[in-house]
Each structure stands twice: as structure tokens, then as C-alpha cells.
Amino acid sequence: MSNYKKVSIAEDARTELHDRLNLTGAEISINLLPAGTSVPFVHAHKQNEEIYAIVKGEGTAVIDDERVDVKAGDWLRIAPQAKRRFFASAESAIQYICIQVRQNSLEGYTVTDAVL
Amino acid sequence: MSNYKKVSIAEDARTELHDRLNLTGAEISINLLPAGTSVPFVHAHKQNEEIYAIVKGEGTAVIDDERVDVKAGDWLRIAPQAKRRFFASAESAIQYICIQVRQNSLEGYTVTDAVL
Numbered sequence: 101m102s103n104y105k106k107v108s109i110a111e112d113a114r115t116e117l118h119d120r121l122n123l124t125g126a127e128i129s130i131n132l133l134p135a136g137t138s139v140p141f142v143h144a145h146k147q148n149e150e151i152y153a154i155v156k157g158e159g160t161a162v163i164d165d166e167r168v169d170v171k172a173g174d175w176l177r178i179a180p181q182a183k184r185r186f187f188a189s190a191e192s193a194i195q196y197i198c199i200q201v202r203q204n205s206l207e208g209y210t211v212t213d214a215v216l
Numbered sequence: 217m218s219n220y221k222k223v224s225i226a227e228d229a230r231t232e233l234h235d236r237l238n239l240t241g242a243e244i245s246i247n248l249l250p251a252g253t254s255v256p257f258v259h260a261h262k263q264n265e266e267i268y269a270i271v272k273g274e275g276t277a278v279i280d281d282e283r284v285d286v287k288a289g290d291w292l293r294i295a296p297q298a299k300r301r302f303f304a305s306a307e308s309a310i311q312y313i314c315i316q317v318r319q320n321s322l323e324g325y326t327v328t329d330a331v332l
Contacts, residue, residue: 102282103279103280103294103295103297103298104277104279104280104284104292104293104294104295104298105292105293106284106286106290106291106292107290107291108287108289108290108291109289109290109291110289116326117267117291117293118322118325121267121291121292121293122293123265123267123293123317123322124265124319124320124321124322125242125264125265125317125318125319125320125321125322126241126242126267126315126317126322127322127325127326128267128291128315141332142332143330143331143332144330144331145329145330145331146324146329146330146331147323147324147329148241148322148324148325148329149239149240149241151233151237151239151242151244153313155271161220163219163220164219164220166218168220168222170222171224173224173225173226174222174223174224174225175222175223175224175225175233175237175244176220176221176222176237177220177221177233177237177238177239178219178220179219179220181219182219182220197269197313199242199244199315200322200325200326200329201239201241201242201317201321201322202241202321202322202323203240203241204240204241205240205241205317205318205321205322206234206239206240206241206242206243206264206316206317206318206321207263207318208262208263208264209234209243209264209316210232210243210316213261213262213263213264213316214259214260214261214262215259215260215261215262216257216258216259
């Protein structure tokens with residue numbers, strides 16, 4: 101079996117990569133919210149920290165009732181227990197990547213995990 | 217302490233997020249290779265699977281001696297033991313995100329990890 105898998109992503113409302121890439125350490129979604137829309141619910145997590153990368157556009161993350169303005173180039177780490185909800189701005193769609201990983205699961209990384 | 221942290225990323229050659237975002241389940245880097253350049257070494261990993269997202273431009277990933285063309289919108293999962301090296305194309309820079317997570321570390325995700 102090959103040691104890699106590749107997919108090309110279209111600009112869908114939501115694309116989930118776990119099953120498409122056979123991921124074992126993360127779930128990753130690519131999300132597009134049209135201008136003036138939002139994720140329709142607030143959520144938190146049991147074990148997973150979430151890392152968000154804003155790819156295009158701008159909007160607002162509401163995190164534990166705090167409004168955090170976000171725009172392309174911003175990255176956020178959100179703790180599992182935080183209550184979160186994402187909104188596109190009224191004028192602009194927002195495209196963002198959401199990476200779920202189990203909190204405290206990383207051991208070595210980069211130099212301490214690499215084999216050269 | 218706040219349940220989130222945010223940073224805004226410039227187009228540097230390489231930005232590493234683990235320490236800047238206090239990540240505990242991943243290391244994430246944003247990388248920019250100018251046209252005609254490459255990462256100067258081949259590497260593999262002990263425990264970590266790597267997920268690559270091509271953000272801009274195009275190039276080639278050499279994975280276990282196989283040449284894999286990559287362009288903006290492509291995502292790859294590479295197993296820890298695979299030997300890998302990334303090249304920008306001769307004509308175009310390539311910007312990519314690299315996500316390191318410990319293989320087999322994810323337990324529940326999305327519906328099975330969410331609290332609504």
C-alpha cells in the first residue's frame with residue numbers, strides 16, 4: 101500500500117478529510133459560509149482541541165460569549181471546553197479550515213520526531 | 217485564562233504555530249518555497265503522520281521516490297515512515313501548510329466528540 105494519499109478539494113460548503121485521506125491523528129474540514137450566514141449551533145468538545153485557519157474573507161468567532169473578529173491569515177486554537185460559533189460577515193463569505201486533534205496527544209515533533 | 221489564542225500570519229518563509237498558539241495535539245507550519253527551490257533535505261518521521269495542504273502555487277512532492285504533482289487545493293496525508301521532500305515548480309512559488317499529528321492518536325471526532 102502506498103505511504104500517501106492525495107485529494108483535490110472543491111469549494112463546497114463543507115469537505116471532511118478524515119475518511120478521504122485515511123487520517124488517524126486528526127479530522128480536518130474545509131468550510132465555506134456565505135456572507136451573512138453562520139454555523140447554526142454553538143458547540144464544544146469532550147477531548148479535542150480545534151485549530152482554525154481563516155483562508156478567505158472575514159467574520160466573527162463567538163467563543164465563550166466573547167466576539168473575536170477573524171480574517172484571512174488568522175489562526176486560532178480553541179480549547180475543548182470552550183463554546184464556539186462561527187459567523188461570516190454581512191458583506192463577505194468566509195472560508196476556513198478546522199483541524200480537530202486530541203488535546204495533549206502530541207509527543208515529539210519536528211526535530212524530535214524527524215528521521216533524516 | 218482564556219480558552220482561545222489567536223495569531224495573524226505573515227507570508228514568511230516558515231511560520232511554526234505550536235508555541236505561538238500553545239498547541240497540544242499538533243504542530244503546524246506554514247511554508248513558502250520560492251520558484252525553483254526545495255526543502256533542502258529528505259525526511260521521515262518516527263510517530264507523526266503529516267497532512268499537507270497546498271495553499272498557493274504548485275510543485276512536486278517526492279514521496280518514497282515517487283513524484284507527485286501538487287497544486288493549490290490539494291491535500292495529502294503522508295505516513296510517518298515515508299521519505300518525503302517538497303519542491304516548488306520552476307515557474308511558481310508554492311505555499312503549503314504542514315500539520316503534524318501523532319499517528320492513531322485521534323479517538324472520537326465531530327459528532328462523537330462534540331458537546332452541543
